[in-house]
Each structure stands twice: as structure tokens, then as C-alpha cells.
Amino acid sequence: MMKFKSPPVNSLSLDFLTEFSISLEKLENDRACRGVIITSAIPKIFSSGLDITEMCGKSVEHYAEFWRAVQEMWLRLYGSNMVTVAAVNGASPAGGCLIALSCDYRIMAENPKFSIGLNEAQLGIVAPFWFKDTFVNVVGQRIAERALQLGSLYPAPEALKLGLVDELVPEEKLLEKASAVMAQWLALPDHARQITKSMMRKAVLDRLVAHREEDIKYFINFISKESIQKSLRMYMEMLKKKKS
Numbered sequence: 001m002m003k004f005k006s007p008p009v010n011s012l013s014l015d016f017l018t019e020f021s022i023s024l025e026k027l028e029n030d031r032a033c034r035g036v037i038i039t040s041a042i043p044k045i046f047s048s049g050l051d052i053t054e055m056c057g058k059s060v061e062h063y064a065e066f067w068r069a070v071q072e073m074w075l076r077l078y079g080s081n082m083v084t085v086a087a088v089n090g091a092s093p094a095g096g097c098l099i100a101l102s103c104d105y106r107i108m109a110e111n112p113k114f115s116i117g118l119n120e121a122q123l124g125i126v127a128p129f130w131f132k133d134t135f136v137n138v139v140g141q142r143i144a145e146r147a148l149q150l151g152s153l154y155p156a157p158e159a160l161k162l163g164l165v166d167e168l169v170p171e172e173k174l175l176e177k178a179s180a181v182m183a184q185w186l187a188l189p190d191h192a193r194q195i196t197k198s199m200m201r202k203a204v205l206d207r208l209v210a211h212r213e214e215d216i217k218y219f220i221n222f223i224s225k226e227s228i229q230k231s232l233r234m235y236m237e238m239l240k241k242k243k244s
């Protein structure tokens with residue numbers, strides 16, 4: 001089990017992403033480890049998504065390093081040979097949602113206050129093509145088109161209806177259920193499951209691998225625009241004001 005613990009809200013900073021990728025690599029190379037449950041140690045928060053401060057007012061070199069780390073994390077998780085189960089025990093916007101979507105199975109706590117989705121459009125930014133591809137592979141084109149254009153965050157019951165998560169359980173039963181699902185998936189021979197998983201995900205993974213440098217350039221160009229920087233600053237101010 002991997003438990004995110006980066007207070008206050010498990011934002012995906014460069015350090016967090018690097019550590020996450022290294023942990024995934026270690027587990028992947030450990031022949032005794034056939035599956036991983038991903039959850040959070042922070043109450044009410046699975047992950048608040050990419051750390052916005054990493055995308056504000058930094059150098060081009062920093063943006064490149066950060067984006068490479070985001071790509072690396074996704075390539076490792078989406079392309080993992082292990083069985084991956086997300087036990088979503090709190091809010092899961094944007095990059096948090098991407099992590100859940102990249103797993104093989106998603107179980108969410110049945111709390112309508114917890115929401116999940118790719119809300120980038122609400123921040124004035126655009127979900128990259130591989131976030132979009134991952135989303136489409138889970139919910140299909142029509143639901144993805146609407147959800148991404150509106151930047152919708154769905155409360156747990158709605159997320160279940162759309163197929164964004166596979167099931168809801170009472171929060172106290174989340175890890176028990178995740179373990180049961182893991183046992184069910186691990187009961188199959190690894191090689192058949194792994195080849196099937198790879199077949200289903202290969203095209204989407206290959207697309208990023210083939211365009212990785214181009215994608216970094218797009219990101220830098222996009223995020224460096226003054227209009228985008230302004231949107232992100234306003235969004236951060238809004239988050240801070242919400243408290244007072």
C-alpha cells in the first residue's frame with residue numbers, strides 16, 4: 001500500500017512526483033510485489049492535483065523539469081505491470097484524478113462532499129492530451145468531451161454514475177474493499193493480465209513517449225503566457241480567500 005502524506009493537501013510538487021516515481025520503480029522491480037493500493041493518509045484529501053506554485057513565476061528550466069516529472073509519474077503508473085487500485089478517500093481534482101484514472105480500479109468513499117474530475121478548464125488551463133486520453137479510456141468520448149470542456153468536478157455519487165469511479169463504499173470500509181479487489185485481480189495469472197493491460201493502454205502511452213519533448217515545449221510555451229500566469233495567480237488567491 002502506498003499512502004500519500006504531503007500536508008496540507010497532497011499537492012503534486014516536483015519533490016512529491018519524483019519520490020512517487022522512484023517508489024513505483026522500486027515496487028515494479030520487486031518481483032515479490034504484484035500490486036499496489038494507492039490512498040492518502042490525509043483526511044478528506046486524496047490529492048489536490050499538480051502543485052500550482054510549481055507552475056507560477058518560475059524559470060523555463062524549472063517548468064521543463066517539473067513537466068518531465070509529471071510525465072514520468074504518469075508513464076510509470078499508467079504503464080505499470082502491477083495491479084493498481086486507487087482507494088480515493090477524499091477530494092481528487094485534476095492531477096489527483098489523473099492518478100486515480102491511471103489505476104486499474106477506483107474505489108471511492110461514498111461521501112458526496114468528496115469530488116473528482118479534471119477541472120483544468122476552470123483554472124483557465126487545458127488538460128494535456130494524455131490526461132484527456134486517460135479520461136476517455138475510462139468514461140468514453142461523450143462524457144469526456146462535456147466533463148473536460150466544463151472542467152467538472154463530480155461528487156462521488158455522480159462520479160459513480162458516469163463510470164469515473166468503479167464503486168463507492170463507506171469510508172471506513174475503503175481499504176478492506178480495496179484489499180478484496182486486489183485479491184480478486186491477483187488471483188489471475190500475471191502474464192495474461194499484464195499483456196492484456198499493455199494491449200489496452202499501449203497506444204496512449206506510446207503517443208506521449210513519441211512526443212515527450214514536444215509536449216514539454218508545449219507546456220512551457222503555454223504556462224509561460226502572461227494570461228495563463230494571471231489565471232493561475234487569481235486561482236491561488238481565490239483558494240486563499242476561501243478560508244477567510
Ligand SMILES: CCCCC/C=C\C/C=C\C/C=C/C(=O)SCCNC(=O)CCNC(=O)[C@H](O)C(C)(C)COP(=O)(O)OP(=O)(O)OC[C@H]1O[C@@H](n2cnc3c(N)ncnc32)[C@H](O)[C@@H]1OP(=O)(O)O
Nearest residue numbers: 011048049050051052053091093094095126128222239240
Ligand atoms: C494546449 C497545450 C496544453 C499543454 C498543457 C498545459 C498546461 C496544463 C498544465 C497542467 C495541468 C494541471 C493539472 C492540475 O492538477 S492543476 C491543480 C488543480 N487543482 C485544483 O484545482 C485543486 C485546488 N484545491 C482545492 O480545491 C482545495 O484546496 C481542496 C483540494 C479541495 C482542499 O480544500 P481544503 O479546504 O481542505 O484546503 P485549502 O483549500 O484551504 O488548501 C490548503 C492549502 O493548500 C493550498 N493548495 C490547495 N491546492 C493546491 C494546489 N493544487 N497547488 C498548490 N497549493 C494548493 C491552498 O492554497 C492552501 O494554502 P494556504 O497557504 O492558504 O494554507
